[in-house]
Amino acid sequence: MKIAVCVKEVPDAGASRRHDPAADHRLVRDGDPALNPFDAHAIEAALQHAEGADGVTVTAVCMGPASAQRSVQKALALGADDAVLISDDALAGSDVLGTARVLAAAIERGGYDLVLMGQQSADGECWVLPGVVAALLGWPVLTQAASLSIEDGSVRIDRQAEAGYEKVGASLPAIVSVSDAINEPRYPSLKAIMGAKRKPLEQLDLAALDLPAGSVGQDGARSIVRSVGDPPPQPGGTVIEDDGSAADRIVEFLRERNLV
Amino acid sequence: MGSLLVYVESSEGQFTTGSLGVAAKAAALAGELSTSVTAVVVGPGASERAATLGSHGVGRVLAVDGARGDEPSATEVADAVVAAVRAESPLLVMANASVLGAEVAGLVAGRLGLGIATDAVDASISDGSVIVTKPAFDDSVWVECGWAGEGETAGVALFRAGSFSADPVNGATAEVVGIEPEGSERHVEFLGRAESTDEGVDITQADVLVGAGRGLGGPDQFGVVESLAQALGGAVATTRAVVDAGWYDYSTQVGQTGKTVAPKLYIAAGISGAIQHKIGMQSSGTIVAINKDANAPIFEYADFGVVGDLFEVLPKLEQAIRESS
Numbered sequence: 198m199k200i201a202v203c204v205k206e207v208p209d210a211g212a213s214r215r216h217d218p219a220a221d222h223r224l225v226r227d228g229d230p231a232l233n234p235f236d237a238h239a240i241e242a243a244l245q246h247a248e249g250a251d252g253v254t255v256t257a258v259c260m261g262p263a264s265a266q267r268s269v270q271k272a273l274a275l276g277a278d279d280a281v282l283i284s285d286d287a288l289a290g291s292d293v294l295g296t297a298r299v300l301a302a303a304i305e306r307g308g309y310d311l312v313l314m315g316q317q318s319a320d321g322e323c324w325v326l327p328g329v330v331a332a333l334l335g336w337p338v339l340t341q342a343a344s345l346s347i348e349d350g351s352v353r354i355d356r357q358a359e360a361g362y363e364k365v366g367a368s369l370p371a372i373v374s375v376s377d378a379i380n381e382p383r384y385p386s387l388k389a390i391m392g393a394k395r396k397p398l399e400q401l402d403l404a405a406l407d408l409p410a411g412s413v414g415q416d417g418a419r420s421i422v423r424s425v426g427d428p429p430p431q432p433g434g435t436v437i438e439d440d441g442s443a444a445d446r447i448v449e450f451l452r453e454r455n456l457v
Numbered sequence: 458m459g460s461l462l463v464y465v466e467s468s469e470g471q472f473t474t475g476s477l478g479v480a481a482k483a484a485a486l487a488g489e490l491s492t493s494v495t496a497v498v499v500g501p502g503a504s505e506r507a508a509t510l511g512s513h514g515v516g517r518v519l520a521v522d523g524a525r526g527d528e529p530s531a532t533e534v535a536d537a538v539v540a541a542v543r544a545e546s547p548l549l550v551m552a553n554a555s556v557l558g559a560e561v562a563g564l565v566a567g568r569l570g571l572g573i574a575t576d577a578v579d580a581s582i583s584d585g586s587v588i589v590t591k592p593a594f595d596d597s598v599w600v601e602c603g604w605a606g607e608g609e610t611a612g613v614a615l616f617r618a619g620s621f622s623a624d625p626v627n628g629a630t631a632e633v634v635g636i637e638p639e640g641s642e643r644h645v646e647f648l649g650r651a652e653s654t655d656e657g658v659d660i661t662q663a664d665v666l667v668g669a670g671r672g673l674g675g676p677d678q679f680g681v682v683e684s685l686a687q688a689l690g691g692a693v694a695t696t697r698a699v700v701d702a703g704w705y706d707y708s709t710q711v712g713q714t715g716k717t718v719a720p721k722l723y724i725a726a727g728i729s730g731a732i733q734h735k736i737g738m739q740s741s742g743t744i745v746a747i748n749k750d751a752n753a754p755i756f757e758y759a760d761f762g763v764v765g766d767l768f769e770v771l772p773k774l775e776q777a778i779r780e781s782s
Contacts, residue, residue: 293573294566322593323575324554325615328531328563337532337645340560343701353648357697357714358556359475359618360468361707362651365530367644378701419572420612423583423601428592434744436756439765444773447745448781450761454743456665456722457689457778 198253198347200243201309202277203300203330204236206261206268207320232268235315237275237382242375243313244276244383246347254278256307260288260299266398273393274385280396281307285403290415293321297329298413302406304334311352314374316341327374337367340374459609460495460517461487461587462547464538465510466558467500468528475553477513478621482580483551484514489582492548495519496631497541499529504633511631513623518633519544526647531560533644538565540638546609549587551580554615556714562615572612574602576732578620589614596732596757618713619736658692660709665691665722668711668738669699672727672748672767676704681768682726685775694718696734712737726767730755747771 209228240257247253257272257280259265269280283299291299304312317324324340331338342354343362352373353366385393403413411417437446451457461483466476483494493516498507504520521537524530538561542550550565552558554576566573577589588603604611660666667686669679679693686693694716695709711718712734723741728734730746730753738744739758746759747767756762763770 293575294570297567320594323573324559325563325566325573325575328560329567329573332535332564332567335641335643337643338560338564339645341556355651356556357701357707359473359714360650363528364648364650366646366648376697376701378698419570419604419606420574421572421603421605423588423603425593426599426601428596428599431758434756434758434760434762436751436759436762436764438751439763439770443747443763443765443770444777447761447763447770447774448777450745451722451743452781456743457781 198250198311199256199307199309200247200253201256201258201304201307201312202236202239202243202272203312203314204240204257204259204268204272205233205318206230206259206265207233207318230264230268232271233315233318233320235317235319235377236272237315238377238379239313239315239375240272240275240277241380241382242342242345245380246345256281256309258300258303258307259283260296260303269398270393271385273396273398274390275383276385276389278396280398281401282398283401283406287403287410287414290418291413292418292420293323293326293329294419295413295417297326297333298408298417299406300326301330301333302408303401304330306406310369311347312370312372314372316374316376327372331372334370334372336371338372339365339367342373342375343378345373345375345379458490458492459546459548460493462538462541462545462550463494463496463515464534464550464552464558464561465496465498465515466553466555467498467503470502472498472506472510473553473555474623475555475618476558477623478619479551479553479616480510480513480515481623481626482616482621484626486580486582486587487514490548490585493517495541495545495547497534497538499534499537500524501527504635507633508630511629512625512627514626515631518631519636520633521636521638524647525644527649528647530645530647531557531564532641534561535564535568536638536641537636539568540636542569542610544636548609549611550613552613552615554617559615562613566613569610571610572604572606573615574612575615577602577614577616580614580616586611587614596754617732617736619717660692660694660711661716661718663692663718664720665689666694666711666718666720666724666738666741667691668694668696668723668725668728669705670696670726670728671698671702673699673704679705681771685724685771685778688775688778689722691720691722694723694738696728725755725759726771728755729753730758
């Protein structure tokens, strides 16, 4: 059985992000990019299945600039057997549909039985990519798995939806996104980090995926950002550091509002 | 001019509040554009209750009765929405961002090659086209999204739950038309729902809630929030992470999946305040937050925030409250 885990490189979550009116409202991101933390849960879910069954391989599939190799290495260090990185200048400016077209083509080329994703990217936060990729492949999609079982050529998940916990399932091949509550991702050992450098990493460009020009990147984008601005002002609250007196300060605040 | 097409979701035999809100917003936009709203409904008994959507501003409903399981799956709904788009050539497809709604939106965009804008909180008209507004990067910037490309249908817009009021606007009835979409070859199966086990406190009725997040650290650490809640005459609320980890009962969960609460006072302990939680408690009268992480989003909308260790702060707070009352 071949499992693919889609991974993305995202800006460091702790770093400041702001838009720059002087630079055409582009987003300015500080800090080093890193593996999308939600994807680590998908890798962990794949590894846990691979460790409990025979003949299961786990491949990390990433679309991103050449610099995303760092995050792909992280996926390999966590335990993926090999990786595919799709990089091409023509991919810059891809929207959700364009990104899905690239991932669907890479998944078709790799012949996987199951594709796992994180529930969202920490930067795009779109949540819908699994559905778009599934539609392009004609596969079923199950999202936000809080638990996952794979047997007899099918996958079943439990998940939280608006009306409570529900069970949904589908036959393989299928796309599944996992919630960040499904597991605690492992930390790679130093040995695994060193070993990751010797694992196969295939680099592909658009030509290798046989995607028509204009279907991806800026030219293929069907949803566009018209403008970026400041959020509406919110009444700012008070934030203090606890120096031992925080409890008293809270009580004082609650008393002012007649809440105690 | 094409209509605005809204997927109105059914759950346990009722239309969901979030998707009725999107229908109401669509009706307001349709008024400005001099067009109409068409809804797609799927599920057991959907066509019987569909006429009532007229009171939410829907002119016409395309209905698919029944489902393979007790509830329709994402593939069944996507089949219906795709059939509706092909029949109606709407200007835009709109849906509420529930778990199912997000799957449906993705499937429809992929199958029809449409652009998709997610996490929208508002929509407006610009040059005869509907554009949407969405917060990004933990709500630190506000982005306006539009559409590119050929074709009558601009794209799919998915709205953050609770963005719009779902109150009926009048007593009109909608025209209901049954449709039989071509089914997908590969389906998702709805296999059932876990029975709720807890008949405990109804947190939506409490004046004071002490919210406990992942910062509690484990299921045996809840004494500190339980006794503070007791001192305040309130109840304990939790986050999805806490419930999914099995630390506390689902009936206490606040957020997009979970309950929506609006107590006079909400004390968030060890809760980062991600948008899924915020949706469920942002209408609280006063929000106090205690979190170790100074960058936690909760501090952006708390009325009073403490960067500190909840295990230090909460016991002292409880003591001070017991002494003052």
